[in-house]
């Protein structure tokens with residue numbers, strides 16, 4: 001059995017010499033010198049030997065295990081060092097190369113425009129009022145003086161919920177009534193920004209969702225000249241001092257009189273170009289004096305109080321400013337578009 005032991009030792013050494021990587025090292029270790037390895041197994045058979053041979057055999061087996069353990073440790077160190085060197089060479093990095101810039105997120109172009117609008121109106125004393133996206137038919141239409149068969153009420157324009165009295169607001173104007181009901185009879189100066197929804201064919205010019213910023217001023221003695229002066233002040237701040245503007249008569253059910261405001265095209269200075277469709281003017285918002293019925297619906301007596309309101313589209317403002325020709329880019333989540341702002 002001593003011969004068997006020596007043969008085992010020789011075989012183990014030959015195999016150990018042939019090992020080249022870390023995973024075969026482990027296998028060798030458990031095969032020969034591990035707790036269930038071959039040396040342990042031979043030691044278990046010591047009882048087969050005559051009594052007087054047992055101590056010598058046991059001694060030699062333990063010696064052999066120690067020798068192999070030492071040789072194993074040496075081999076392991078050599079292989080691990082080689083593997084480390086290889087890994088370092090493979091992952092070599094040139095510390096003198098310039099660093100790669102980390103991509104930074106940025107604000108959505110609509111958010112940038114919205115924040116500019118908030119800042120300008122804040123300077124002019126208007127607070128932000130957040131109204132709700134999900135509205136009632138009453139708030140979105142009835143209390144704003146929409147006659148029952150107004151075309152904007154039809155199914156193709158409005159997203160209704162399963163409850164026909166509950167819908168996604170089609171404009172921010174219902175917020176006017178909510179502000180008035182909350183604050184009457186205090187004077188009001190607010191803007192109401194938010195997302196609006198319309199059940200429309202999505203095209204380059206129309207989306208099913210878009211922002212509006214509504215404005216509302218209510219108090220005693222507010223006149224149309226206040227509306228004009230305030231909006232001219234705003235456009236001067238947004239588009240630069242002295243840019244010509246004009247008001248055109250228009251119609252909204254909830255304002256009387258109503259107007260649309262144009263600003264001279266800042267891309268061609270009024271000479272006429274593709275963006276202003278060769279008119280020299282860009283339409284930027286709708287506005288008017290709050291209709292007496294709407295004031296009354298908000299809790300203000302129209303014989304004492306008056307007010308003005310306006311509504312503008314930040315996407316449209318952003319499109320004009322940057323010459324963006326397709327509104328679908330805004331919610332298309334295409335980084336090539338978003339990274340330009």
Ligand code: PHE
Nearest residue numbers: 171173286287288309310311
């Ligand atoms: N709500 C109108 C629209 O969606 C805009 C508007 C707001 C007009 C306030 C007048 C006063 O087009």
